[in-house]
Amino acid sequence: EAQVTQNPRYLITVTGKKLTVTCSQNMNHEYMSWYRQDPGLGLRQIYYSMNVEVTDKGDVPEGYKVSRKEKRNFPLILESPSPNQTSLYFCASSPGTSSYGYTFGSGTRLTVV
Amino acid sequence: QKEVEQNSGPLSVPEGAIASLNCTYSDRVSQSFFWYRQYSGKSPELIMSIYSNGDKEDGRFTAQLNKASQYVSLLIRDSQPSDSATYLCAVYANDYKLSFGAGTTVTVRA
Numbered sequence: 003e004a005q006v007t008q009n010p011r012y013l014i015t016v017t018g019k020k021l022t023v024t025c026s027q028n029m030n031h032e033y034m035s036w037y038r039q040d041p042g043l044g045l046r047q048i049y050y051s052m053n054v055e056v057t058d059k060g061d062v063p064e065g066y067k068v069s070r071k072e073k074r075n076f077p078l079i080l081e082s083p084s085p086n087q088t089s090l091y092f093c094a095s096s097p098g099t100s101s102y103g104y105t106f107g108s109g110t111r112l113t114v115v
Numbered sequence: 116q117k118e119v120e121q122n123s124g125p126l127s128v129p130e131g132a133i134a135s136l137n138c139t140y141s142d143r144v145s146q147s148f149f150w151y152r153q154y155s156g157k158s159p160e161l162i163m164s165i166y167s168n169g170d171k172e173d174g175r176f177t178a179q180l181n182k183a184s185q186y187v188s189l190l191i192r193d194s195q196p197s198d199s200a201t202y203l204c205a206v207y208a209n210d211y212k213l214s215f216g217a218g219t220t221v222t223v224r225a
Contacts, residue, residue: 044203044216061214100211108157
């Protein structure tokens with residue numbers, strides 16, 4: 003089944019404790035992206051990647067890191083999480099070019115206390 | 116100005132009626148437009164894409180695009196309770212950045 007897989011689905015952590023949210027897609031997609039979703043603010047892009055080793059900042063990159071060492075994987079790293087990073091996070095992938103929309107993973111609900 | 120703006124809603128319609136959702140975007144060079152549906156607690160699901168001015172129909176859904184007015188809309192005909200969800204308008208600002216509106220929540224009353 004074609005899908006984007008994120009883990010974990012739920013995560014509660016403490017301020018300052020480094021964490022990684024994994025994302026993997028099995029569709030051989032070129033593009034991958036991370037979004038966060040907050041009430042009233044909608045989906046905001048954190049980082050995106052156009053291909054292996056090619057990444058760029060989205061609208062809200064502060065406090066996040068990403069890497070794209072393999073085409074299928076695009077982990078999101080929070081080096082020192084803070085409470086304002088409590089949110090619902092989605093990883094997404096697309097075949098490439100603006101002709102295609104993104105396919106989303108199931109989401110990771112992160113709470114930072 | 117936000118890149119993509121939607122009616123904040125919520126929008127309540129009776130079963131069998133037409134639900135009309137609106138979206139405006141700020142970047143005149145945008146070429147690709149999408150509508151996503153998101154059920155509560157779930158991830159967004161792509162339901163429509165449109166690239167040319169005019170209407171595009173897919174089952175009970177019709178997307179309408181007017182690039183001169185920078186306006187995209189989604190019509191849901193014969194609305195069903197299963198259509199109750201939040202609908203997200205998305206626009207490519209460039210080849211890589213897909214920007215979303217805040218969404219319009221639709222409730223279909225049985």
